[in-house]
Amino acid sequence: MEIDKKSFKNKINFLFTADGSAGLYNMEVDDVYHSVYGAKSEAIEKFIMPLDFEKIFFNRKELKILDICYGIGYNTKALIKKIIETKYIGNVEIDLLEYNLNLILVSPFIKDGFFKTYPEVSYALIQNLLHIIYENKDELCSMLNKSTNKKFYEPFYRHLIKKFKNFRYNLYPREKNNAFLHNIYYHCISHSMKNRLKYLKNKNFVITPHIGDARQAVKELSGCYDIVFLDAFTPAKQPLLWTLDFFKELYRVTKKDCMILTYSNSSSVRHAMLESGFFVGKLFDKENRNCGTCASKNQDYIKNKLDDFDLGLMKTSAGVYYIDKNLNSSNDEILKEHEMRKQQLQLESSSQFIKRYKNNQEHLNEKI
Ligand SMILES: C[S@@+](CC[C@H](N)C(=O)[O-])C[C@H]1O[C@@H](n2cnc3c(N)ncnc32)[C@H](O)[C@@H]1O
Structure with missing residues (x-):
């Protein structure tokens, strides 16, 4: 599948969701990328809280995470916040699957609700995505400065990106990158947060974007994932990442003690998960409403079994x-x-x- 560069400008609209975080709507698919009740809250509620991170994952020596349909990164960001919050000490590897490069590019700079209290989340992303940010800085700069969308980006980053593109960093790329990161480090991170950031810098934290169709990307992955987020568009509109055959691939690339999480309650999705060998359960939100589905190869990880x-x-x-x-x-x-x-x-x-x-x-x- 071809890398989707144009679609960001033509068909995707920004909107503020109820918790103040920026969300997206895709006019072509006629589907929202995020819940209008809160893009950030949705990620925390549907993808992080059900993980039971402290109990199930905190003691693991390393964590391998697969974020399928990364978009502008709310699920990964919420997980990075969790990792920082709990002071998890192991190595972390996150693979991002997304076919729209532009979404990956703008993801660290969005008004996502993490900036004030957890600027390290953005920093971690920028640090890891720096090579593609650098390669696409002209494109990124024009997206960040597009007048209709300006209010959806953190002003601090908009100005910095402008400098990054226009002047100051006219040395060879490596130095440009370092100077750019240095700027973010000193301007963005307040004194009280320096320790948290130091912790993040010192640990082995690797984020790898895979740009293209998630089905092809998964085929090329060798596996052993602890956590998988599946956040594709509604199955009835875009069934491509909800098929039996895709779940079989997810079975191949996950650990026995894995956890797959999705917002979908669809019976056909649950059936495909079961048929590919997973144990399957339901997720509930704070109001005890069914808000998604989880799957694992370990039956003990399924808190709410299907009835x-x-x-x-x-x-x-x-x-x-x-x-x-x-x-x-x-x-x-x-x-x-x-x-x-x-x-x-x-x-x-x-x-x-x-x-x-x-x-x-x-x-x-x-x-x-
Ligand atoms: C519902 S949105 C996910 C939102 C995202 N998790 C976030 O936090 O912003 C679905 C995403 O899947 C991507 N997508 C759809 N089909 C895909 C495919 N076959 N391969 C890779 N990405 C795909 C879209 O570009 C979109 O960003």
Whole structure:
């Protein structure tokens, strides 16, 4: 798949979400990148809190993380914050999968709600992404200075990038990069945060972006991931990263004690996860509402198992999973094949099942 450079300018709109963090809306896919209730809060609630980081991951010597559909990086940023907060001492490797290079480029500079209290999050990203920032600095500068979007970027970074591009750092690239980082270090990090930053600088912290179709990128990864974030667009619109075959690849590249997290509650997604060999469970938010799905090869990591209702729903037409045998079909091809298979299978519809299930429950309650 070709690297998507133009789409950022043409089809993606910024908006402020309810917690004050910047979010995006994609007009072509007609889908939001982030919850309008809060891009930052969503990442914390759906991808970080369910990890139970202190209990499950804190004692590991190293952490390998795969952020599928990095976008402007909220899930990775929230995880970096967690790592700093808990003073996790092991090595950290994060692989970012995203086909829109421009999103990766602007990600450290967004008004994301981390800047005031956790500027190290941005620093860690800039430090690791510096080579692509440097290679694309003209593009980045014009994106950061586009008048309609200015308010969605941290002003401090906008000015710095301008300097980075225009003057001062006219030496050979290595020195330019160092001077740029040095500036961020001294201007951005207040005295009280220096210790936290020192900790981040001293540890082995590697972030690697993989720009292109996540399916191809995953095929080339060798694996052993502890944590996987899957944050693709809605399955019914873009099934490409929710297929049985993609989950089989995720099974191949994850550790036994892994945790995969996604916001999707879709029965077809859960079915594909189960079919590829994972144990699958539900995620709940603060109001005890179902807010996503987790998968692991270790049954003990599944706090909220799927119940009879969820398993029943999986046997209806809503539970038919998507297929992409060679991991190279288009969204339309996957949707078309899915529709044909659903017609052949002639399964009960989800609404019929829900009605039947409710009736059965009422009869049971009457008997009690
Ligand atoms: C719902 S948004 C994810 C938001 C993101 N996690 C964040 O914090 O900003 C989905 C993202 O997936 C990317 N994407 C969609 N299909 C992809 C594919 N096949 N390979 C790689 N990235 C893809 C889009 O460019 C978009 O940034």
